[in-house]
Amino acid sequence: MKELLKIQILDFLFHLKNEMGPMQDIEIYLMIQQAQNMQKRAQAPYSKFYVGAIVQTDCGKTFGGCNIESASYGLTICAERVAIFHAIAQGYTNFSRLVLATDTGAYPCGACRQIIYEYCPKSSIIIATPNKIEYTSNKELLPHGFSKNDF
Numbered sequence: 001m002k003e004l005l006k007i008q009i010l011d012f013l014f015h016l017k018n019e020m021g022p023m024q025d026i027e028i029y030l031m032i033q034q035a036q037n038m039q040k041r042a043q044a045p046y047s048k049f050y051v052g053a054i055v056q057t058d059c060g061k062t063f064g065g066c067n068i069e070s071a072s073y074g075l076t077i078c079a080e081r082v083a084i085f086h087a088i089a090q091g092y093t094n095f096s097r098l099v100l101a102t103d104t105g106a107y108p109c110g111a112c113r114q115i116i117y118e119y120c121p122k123s124s125i126i127i128a129t130p131n132k133i134e135y136t137s138n139k140e141l142l143p144h145g146f147s148k149n150d151f
Contacts, residue, residue, distance in 0.1 A: 028099070031056060032128045034064060035101035038079065042066035046073075052101040053079035055087050055120065058094040063087035080112040084119050095120045105129040108141060117145035 031054045038052030044067055051067045065082025080100065087095070098120055100108070105127060108116060116123070116138055125141065127134045138145075 027056075027060075028097075028126065031062065031097065031099040032101065032126065032133070034062060035099045035128060038064040038066045038083075039101040040066075042079065043068045045069060046071070049106075050103065051079040051106075053083040054099045055080075055083040055095050055123075056097040056099075057087060057092045058096050059092075061087075061092065063090065063092070078109060078112050080108050081115050084115055088119065093119070095123045097126070098123050099126045099128065101128050103129060105132060105134065107136075113142040114145060117142045118147055 034054045035052040038054065039050050040052070042050035042052060044050050046069050049067070053065045054062050055065075056062050063083050063086045065079045065084070065086055067077065067079045068082065069076045080098065083098070084095070087093075098116065107113075107127065116125070121138055123138060125136045125138065127136065
């Protein structure tokens, strides 16, 4: 299974090479690996749905997050928000990329889409599973999001 993912990552990077160049190919590959490592840290005793996330700042620094469940489901927090809030807590507010690692390829929940819309407006978003890699954008995730401009 890992070999299949490695082949798919390399294929994905090959297709992106024309647009982004070789250095960003390596960064994406490494970020996928980081997100997969964060996924292993997820605490999901109830849903068994493990997610890892890595957010990259405009200056190239990365911050990780994993989903953390509570018996009181309303207190559960998703990997995407943990990563973004972790970066913000360290003083970073401009992001270029968000990478998610899941087993199913599920896209972010509504709450995460809203946070991504507000805090990662120009970020590219990559969702990696053991079998595929998908590339999307903030506008595709939440085409009519709510922002401070709507007040």
